[in-house]
Amino acid sequence: MKLHLAAIVFLGLGLTPVRAGEIQLQVPLQCEIGKNCWIQQYADHDPTASASDFACGSETYDNHDGTDFRVQNTQVDVNVLAAAEGTVKAVRDGMDDRLAITPELLAAVSSVECGNGLVITHQGGFETQYCHMKKGSLLVKPGQHVAAGEVLGKVGFSGAAAFPHLHLSVRHGQTKVDPFSGPLTQDCHASATSLWSPLAAEALHYQPFSMMDLGWATGPVSEADLEQGTASGQAPAASWPALVGYAQFINLRKGDSVQITLIGPEGELARNVQIVEHDKAQYIIFAGKRAQSHWDAGTYRIVADVLRQGLPKFEQTHTAEIK
Numbered sequence: 407m408k409l410h411l412a413a414i415v416f417l418g419l420g421l422t423p424v425r426a427g428e429i430q431l432q433v434p435l436q437c438e439i440g441k442n443c444w445i446q447q448y449a450d451h452d453p454t455a456s457a458s459d460f461a462c463g464s465e466t467y468d469n470h471d472g473t474d475f476r477v478q479n480t481q482v483d484v485n486v487l488a489a490a491e492g493t494v495k496a497v498r499d500g501m502d503d504r505l506a507i508t509p510e511l512l513a514a515v516s517s518v519e520c521g522n523g524l525v526i527t528h529q530g531g532f533e534t535q536y537c538h539m540k541k542g543s544l545l546v547k548p549g550q551h552v553a554a555g556e557v558l559g560k561v562g563f564s565g566a567a568a569f570p571h572l573h574l575s576v577r578h579g580q581t582k583v584d585p586f587s588g589p590l591t592q593d594c595h596a597s598a599t600s601l602w603s604p605l606a607a608e609a610l611h612y613q614p615f616s617m618m619d620l621g622w623a624t625g626p627v628s629e630a631d632l633e634q635g636t637a638s639g640q641a642p643a644a645s646w647p648a649l650v651g652y653a654q655f656i657n658l659r660k661g662d663s664v665q666i667t668l669i670g671p672e673g674e675l676a677r678n679v680q681i682v683e684h685d686k687a688q689y690i691i692f693a694g695k696r697a698q699s700h701w702d703a704g705t706y707r708i709v710a711d712v713l714r715q716g717l718p719k720f721e722q723t724h725t726a727e728i729k
Contacts, residue, residue: 435486448586455468460598471575471590475571480570486560494526499539521566522539536559536574537567540563614657617655644700653666663680665710706726706728
């Protein structure tokens with residue numbers, strides 16, 4: 407059975423209003439929001455060619471109709487959970503996991519953008535749709551009843567996925583619904599009706615931006631290195647030919663000042679300050695220095711800072727010992 411793809415556009419006429427309390431959604435990933443999973447993008451509430459999320463922010467893009475829950479890289483193993491009790495309506499599996507980062511790769515999935523995934527029907531006429539799941543991981547079949555929080559499969563990067571994530575869409579009849587606020591036809595300034603359970607709402611409070619990773623490398627770090635998990639989790643060693651500190655952010659805005667400083671036992675080794683030129687869904691900054699022969703024993707620190715409109719908004723330090 408084929409999925410109804412997330413890209414389907416419904417007419418905004420005769421929409422059934424969403425009533426509070428009809429359904430309560432749980433976080434659809436088995437992870438800790440802000441630590442090993444993040445919201446990359448929200449649904450778009452702007453009917454024009456511009457885009458605006460439910461908080462009138464820029465963490466979305468034109469016509470995006472769901473919420474993207476991302477994980478750190480393609481090597482991470484995270485379960486997808488049923489957001490609410492219901493019955494499985496449709497399932498698709500078997501599509502390869504590959505990052506659709508070129509026009510050719512996007513064209514290859516033009517009719518199956520959702521990738522591997524499923525649709526669940528719920529009480530009160532609601533449906534949830536889960537996209538970009540890992541090939542071969544889906545554990546449910548059409549007609550199967552699932553409980554809230556039941557494991558459905560795993561996060562992947564099938565279909566039109568530029569990064570590993572779960573795209574969650576919610577519908578009420580023919581109405582596309584943002585679980586943070588209500589129908590997508592509703593302006594971001596309108597009164598919000600959340601479908602999240604109190605526990606989920608607390609975990610999913612709106613973040614203007616997030617840092618996903620702060621770590622060490624032996625040289626410049628690319629987006630591909632981070633997406634594929636080849637740069638993360640290294641501990642610096644005295645024999646490294648160069649010492650690089652990097653930070654990976656999501657949802658920085660035009661004009662943000664981002665700084666990373668590398669500090670050794672004798673003081674500052676390197677510093678890099680960048681002004682974000684336009685809104686960035688992902689942003690990587692690094693600073694480093696080549697070794698003369700080896701790195702002295704002692705404490706080394708990476709300090710990452712963000713200023714927005716000239717005001718400090720974020721600072722985090724990562725410390726490592728070289729022996």
